Amino acid sequence: xxxxxxxxxxxxxxxxxxxxxxxxxxxxxxxxxxxxxxxxxxxxxxxxxxxxxxxxxxxxxxxxxxxxxxxxxxxxxxxxxxxxxxxxxxxxxxxxxxxxxxxxxxxxxxxxxxxxxxxxxxxxxxxxxxxxxxxxxxxxxxxxxxxxxxxxxxxxxxxxxx
Amino acid sequence: xxxxxxxxxxxxxxxxxxxxxxxxxxxxxxxxxxxxxxxxxxxxxxxxxxxxxxxxxxxxxxxxxxxxxxxxxxxxxxxxxxxxxxxxxxxxxxxxxxxxxxxxxxxxxxxxxxxxxxxxxxxxxxxxxxxxxxxxxxxxxxxxxxxxxxxxxxxxxxxxxxxxxxxxxxxxxxxxxxxxxxxxxxxxxxxxxxxxxxxxxxxxxxxxxxxxxxxxxxxxxxxxxxxxxxxxxxxxxxxxxxxxxxxxxxxxxxxxxxxxxxxxxxxxxxxxxxxxxxxxxxxxxxxxxxxxxxxxxxxxxxxxxxxxxxxxxxxxxxxxxxxxxxxxxxxxxxxxxxxxxxxxxxxxxxxxxxxxxxxxxxxxxxxxxxxxxxxxxxxxxxxxxxxxxxxxxxxxxxxxxxxxxxxxxxxxxxxxxxxxxxxxxxxxxxxxxxxxxxxxxxxxxxxxxxxxxxxxxxxxxxxxxxxxxxxxxxxxxxxxxxxxxxxxxxxxxxxxxxxxxxxxxxxxxxxxxxxxxxxxxxxxxxxxxxxxxxxxxxxxxxxxxxxxxxxxxxxxxxxxxxxxxxxxxxxxxxxxxxxxxxxxxxxxxxxxxxxxxxxxxxxxxxxxxxxxxxxxxxxxxxxxxxxxxxxxxxxxxxxxxxxxxxxxxxxxxxxxxxxxxxxxxxxxxxxxxxxxxxxxxxxxxxxxxxxxxxxxxxxxxxxxxxxxxxxxxxxxxxxxxx
Numbered sequence: 001x002x003x004x005x006x007x008x009x010x011x012x013x014x015x016x017x018x019x020x021x022x023x024x025x026x027x028x029x030x031x032x033x034x035x036x037x038x039x040x041x042x043x044x045x046x047x048x049x050x051x052x053x054x055x056x057x058x059x060x061x062x063x064x065x066x067x068x069x070x071x072x073x074x075x076x077x078x079x080x081x082x083x084x085x086x087x088x089x090x091x092x093x094x095x096x097x098x099x100x101x102x103x104x105x106x107x108x109x110x111x112x113x114x115x116x117x118x119x120x121x122x123x124x125x126x127x128x129x130x131x132x133x134x135x136x137x138x139x140x141x142x143x144x145x146x147x148x149x150x151x152x153x154x155x156x157x158x159x160x161x162x
Numbered sequence: 163x164x165x166x167x168x169x170x171x172x173x174x175x176x177x178x179x180x181x182x183x184x185x186x187x188x189x190x191x192x193x194x195x196x197x198x199x200x201x202x203x204x205x206x207x208x209x210x211x212x213x214x215x216x217x218x219x220x221x222x223x224x225x226x227x228x229x230x231x232x233x234x235x236x237x238x239x240x241x242x243x244x245x246x247x248x249x250x251x252x253x254x255x256x257x258x259x260x261x262x263x264x265x266x267x268x269x270x271x272x273x274x275x276x277x278x279x280x281x282x283x284x285x286x287x288x289x290x291x292x293x294x295x296x297x298x299x300x301x302x303x304x305x306x307x308x309x310x311x312x313x314x315x316x317x318x319x320x321x322x323x324x325x326x327x328x329x330x331x332x333x334x335x336x337x338x339x340x341x342x343x344x345x346x347x348x349x350x351x352x353x354x355x356x357x358x359x360x361x362x363x364x365x366x367x368x369x370x371x372x373x374x375x376x377x378x379x380x381x382x383x384x385x386x387x388x389x390x391x392x393x394x395x396x397x398x399x400x401x402x403x404x405x406x407x408x409x410x411x412x413x414x415x416x417x418x419x420x421x422x423x424x425x426x427x428x429x430x431x432x433x434x435x436x437x438x439x440x441x442x443x444x445x446x447x448x449x450x451x452x453x454x455x456x457x458x459x460x461x462x463x464x465x466x467x468x469x470x471x472x473x474x475x476x477x478x479x480x481x482x483x484x485x486x487x488x489x490x491x492x493x494x495x496x497x498x499x500x501x502x503x504x505x506x507x508x509x510x511x512x513x514x515x516x517x518x519x520x521x522x523x524x525x526x527x528x529x530x531x532x533x534x535x536x537x538x539x540x541x542x543x544x545x546x547x548x549x550x551x552x553x554x555x556x557x558x559x560x561x562x563x564x565x566x567x568x569x570x571x572x573x574x575x576x577x578x579x580x581x582x583x584x585x586x587x588x589x590x591x592x593x594x595x596x597x598x599x600x601x602x603x604x605x606x607x608x609x610x611x612x613x614x615x616x617x618x619x620x621x622x623x624x625x626x627x628x629x630x631x632x633x634x635x636x637x638x639x640x641x642x643x644x645x646x647x648x649x650x651x652x653x654x655x656x657x658x659x660x661x662x663x664x665x666x667x668x669x670x671x672x673x674x675x676x677x678x679x680x681x682x683x684x685x686x687x688x689x690x691x692x693x694x695x696x697x698x699x700x701x702x703x704x705x706x707x708x709x710x711x712x713x714x715x716x717x718x719x720x721x722x723x724x725x726x727x728x729x730x731x732x733x734x735x736x737x738x739x740x741x742x743x744x745x746x747x748x749x750x751x752x753x754x755x756x757x758x759x760x761x762x763x764x765x766x767x768x769x770x771x772x773x774x775x776x777x778x779x780x781x782x783x784x785x786x787x788x789x790x791x792x793x794x795x796x797x798x799x800x801x802x803x804x805x806x807x808x809x810x811x812x813x814x815x816x817x818x819x820x821x822x823x824x825x826x827x828x829x830x831x832x833x834x835x836x837x838x839x840x841x842x843x844x845x846x847x848x849x850x851x852x853x854x855x856x857x858x859x860x861x862x863x864x865x866x867x868x869x870x871x872x873x874x875x876x877x878x879x880x881x882x883x884x
Contacts, residue, residue: 017229019214041215056842085173085216085236111175113168119610121486122406138238139644141216160479162486 006060008067013075019082021075023051023060031059036079042133049076086141087113089134092154101137102161108142115140120161132162163266165242167235169217180220180233182246184259187222189232199232209250211243213645218243222250237644241687244639245269248651265637269687303609304427307384307391314380321373322436328366330443333579335359341572377428385424392416392608398616401682405642410493415611418488419604426601429594437587444584451577452569455558459581462550466543466588473539474598480532481603487525489607494518540589547585554581617702618684625704629789630658630693631820633679637688640678648674649686650843656836658693661821663831665864666840672824675840676792679822680709692790710783710815714795716775723752724759726778730786738785746781747811748774773804780811791821797830805830828861828868837861 010026016033023031031053039048039061046065050058065073087108094105094114102117115136117123123135132144147155147162163182170176171193178191187206189199201222208223220233220243235243245266252262308315335355343351393416448456498505498514505514558574561567638652649671656662664672678686681702690697697705710730718726727742728734739759743749751774755761763769770778776796783791793812797805809830812823825831832851839847839854839861847859854861 018231019212019219082173083214085169085214087175087216108175110173113175119406121411121489121607121610122408138236140236140238160482162483 003058004060006062008062008064008072009069011060011062011072012069013072015075015078019079021051021079034059036076036083038080038084041084042127049080085110086143089142089144089150091151092157095157104134104136106142115142124161126162132158163246163263165220165233165239165246167220167233167239169234169236171231171234173217173234178233180246182249184253187232187250191233194232199230201230203250203254206250206254209247211240211247213240213647215645220247240644241269241639241641242266242273244647245687265687272685272687303612304423304605307387308427310387311380311383314376318373318376318380319435321369321376323439325366325369325373326436326440326443328362328369329440329583330447330580331362332359333576333583334447336579337570337572337576339572340575341570381424381428384427385420388420388423388608389416392420392611395611395614395616399611399614400617400684401677402642402685403614408489408493408496410491410496411489411607412611413496414489414492415604415607419607422604423601423608426597426604429597433590434594437590441584441587444580444587448577448580448584451573451580452558452567455554455569455577458553458557459550459584461553462546462585463588465546469539469542469546470591470594473535473542476535477532477539477600478602480528480535481600482606484525484528484532485603485607487521487528490521491518491525494521543589547589550585551578551581554578617681618698619702621699621701621705623701624699625701626693626695629708631789632656632658632691632693633790633820634691634694635675635688636691638678638686638690639688640674640683640686642683648843649678652688652843652845654838654845654848656820656822658820659818660835661816661823661833663828663834663837664822664824664840665828665831665837665861670840671843672840673794674843676794676822676824679790680711680792681705707786708789710786710788710791710819712776712779712783712791712793712796716779718763718770718775718778720763722759723755723761723763723778726763727781727785730782734785739781742781742785743778745784745811745814746777747807748777748781751777771804773801773808776804776808777811780808780815784815789819791816791819793821793823793825795824795826797825797827828865839864 006025012024014022014024016022020033020035023034031051033054034051035053037050037052038045039050047063049062049065051060051062052058062068062076065076068076087106087110089106089108091107092104093107093112094103096103102120103114104117105112105114115138117134118137125133127133130146132147134142134144136142144150144158147158150158164179165182166177166179168175168177170178171191176192178189178193181188181190185204186200186202187209189201191197191199201224205225206222207225207227210221210223212219212221217234217236218240219231220235221229221231223229233243249262249266253259335358339352339355342348343355396412396416445456445460448459494517498518505511554577558569558577561569562571562574633656635652635654638649639647640649641647652675664675666672677683678690679697681697684698692700692705719729721729724736724739727739731738740749743752743759752758752761761769780796796812797808805827813833823831823834831837834851836848836850837854838845839859841860847854847857847861849857855865
């Protein structure tokens with residue numbers, strides 16, 4: 001089945017239910033309760049958003065969120081922000097290790113939280129653009145947008161693991 | 163019961179909770195209207211966990227169509243909330259409340275499987291904590307490998323002490339020569355002393371050679387033990403470990419990390435002991451010769467100790483980073499070298515080289531940074547040590563020139579010799595931190611494998627005399643990662659000898675059902691029973707030995723065809739192997755090969771076609787005469803003619819055995835007694851071919867789609883022939 005790439009100017013998006021969105025095309029075709037999924041949740045946050053219906057079938061793909069009309073962009077970003085929870089770490093408060101399990105207490109843009117990292121070699125990844133992605137023992141994700149923008153103590157604590 | 167979530171409804175960290183009673187659910191959350199909400203089960207149309215990315219929401223759909231979010235949480239609470247949602251659904255539908263509560267309790271207990279001592283997560287409530295069994299302690303682990311060779315090491319240490327003591331003799335003789343023998347022109351004494359010195363040197367270097375030999379043998383034995391243990395441990399690690407750890411990283415640990423550790427262990431057990439005795443011996447001699455000069459020569463020691471501590475701290479993170487880079491290189495190697503065919507076929511050699519170069523350059527960058535610190539360190543130490551020698555020359559020379567003390571030139575020269583010998587052990591202990599930090603990084607990686615939780619064999623020794631082959635899945639739920647549930651409430655019973663087809667679209671969970679049955683993954687919820695015994699209570703080796711498993715992509719070892727078939731039954735008689743090959747329709751093609759059963763297969767079975775390899779893999783499975791047969795899309799990668807040959811082989815093999823067949827081509831399942839249709843992790847249809855066709859559900863649709871595509875293919879083929 002050919003993918004339904006949609007011209008960003010020919011679609012109107014409105015929030016349906018926090019994580020769901022309704023879409024109306026220029027042609028008058030309407031879709032309800034679509035779930036936006038990033039096709040590149042790591043490498044391209046604003047590109048290629050797949051809109052999936054309740055049956056799990058992809059209905060539309062938006063190539064670039066930035067090209068949407070302002071109201072539609074706002075609606076889509078609001079849904080994406082609800083769905084994708086990757087807290088951004090702003091400070092490493094505490095880092096302890098016992099039997100190769102690391103406990104990190106961090107300050108994030110969503111508040112303070114403590115999590116464990118089972119295998120630091122597999123769970124902490126530095127990306128090509130300098131971002132650091134962390135996956136905890138429960139498969140939750142965290143991000144450090146720029147290690148060197150953190151305070152000196154946090155850098156010192158994190159540096160050996162990256 | 164109560165479930166506490168770790169997020170507020172707006173996605174910020176914070177606590178909220180739901181309280182579940184026999185007939186209602188109460189949500190307590192500051193972001194709900196009136197900070198709470200109570201809903202009767204009878205008002206709830208559906209309760210479910212909606213998995214998002216990095217978090218999930220417990221939502222209920224009310225009978226009036228309104229949807230309400232009651233709880234938000236990170237993935238840590240998803241399994242429990244899944245169980246609660248099932249509880250509500252089933253209790254509402256009239257299931258026994260105690261029975262359903264028990265299911266939630268099991269889920270909760272599985273989540274609470276922590277070691278009470280160290281807090282590490284355990285595979286099950288009964289599992290031993292590997293860390294608290296003492297294996298996690300680095301020193302204990304290392305000593306475990308040194309212990310069997312302790313005698314050798316003691317002999318080696320004694321030899322070291324003797325050679326060290328001998329090394330202390332020449333400077334003293336220098337003093338005798340400078341002060342007595344040469345000024346008194348005592349020729350006979352000079353010859354005697356030189357001969358004695360020669361004897362000392364001969365013994366020193368002779369014993370040194372013997373010691374080096376013993377050390378090498380011992381070191382090699384230690385590393386062999388370590389490598390064997392890591393490899394053996396790696397064999398028993400659960401599939402989950404391999405899902406998350408790259409092969410390259412494991413190879414790196416078995417090869418280079420063990421060598422790193424061996425070097426360090428030998429340094430600690432040998433050189434450290436020798437250097438310690440040497441240091442004490444020299445201090446005593448120096449104090450006896452001249453206590454004032456001896457105290458002066460100790461001045462650089464605290465500086466060296468402080469420097470050592472400072473550099474040690476700097477080096478530790480560097481070596482950890484260096485290990486990561488080195489592990490990445492191994493991962494790339496393990497990834498690309500076996501895939502050389504793919505690389506060549508897509509002419510991606512240049513890209514692969516560039517990628518490898520990037521990783522090697524990364525390593526180089528880290529190594530440069532570590533090398534800088536590691537090079538400054540010993541030279542800084544040597545500088546302070548040399549300054550110490552200059553101090554002794556200055557003060558000692560002053561005493562000799564002034565002649566106010568009994569310090570002679572001979573004693574001073576001899577003292578300087580001892581002083582430079584004294585700084586060697588000081589230097590050694592200072593630089594020990596460098597190799598310690600390096601070894602520490604390696605030890606951590608090795609311990610990662612050695613202390614990892616192995617596959618648990620709770621039913622060790624429990625091998626039922628006979629397995630009839632009744633298989634039951636009871637309320638089985640499973641997910642590889644908490645972000646996505648793979649199997650959802652799987653329930654079915656298969657009677658002994660039945661042939662069961664499992665069908666469904668790609669990613670529906672068919673193979674996962676088989677993976678759980680094979681006990682590749684044990685951390686599922688619910689129970690899997692064979693002949694009414696939980697498979698976890700049966701000896702894992704025995705259990706797997708009763709299953710014949712044929713995969714979609716059969717893997718052959720670099721060995722003869724005979725050994726590849728006999729792999730499932732070591733020591734199998736030739737007749738048995740030929741018989742198995744015959745049943746699998748493989749004997750004919752094997753006998754036509756020039757070297758027949760002695761044909762050595764290349765890596766991954768190169769040299770045979772896909773269908774031939776598949777038939778060898780069926781022969782391998784048949785040879786052990788299993789009670790259960792599993793075919794995981796065994797015919798999906800072969801042409802129609804080969805499929806027929808394989809299908810004939812399968813028909814022979816499955817007689818009288820409970821058989822699971824995952825098949826891509828549904829036509830092959832017509833003979834199955836029963837067909838399970840899996841969709842999005844659930845069994846949506848269960849019945850015979852005819853029953854499911856009459857049902858006109860998913861199976862019916864799949865059959866129709868496939869019949870149509872087969873017809874189109876047949877028409878095209880016919881057209882081409884014309």
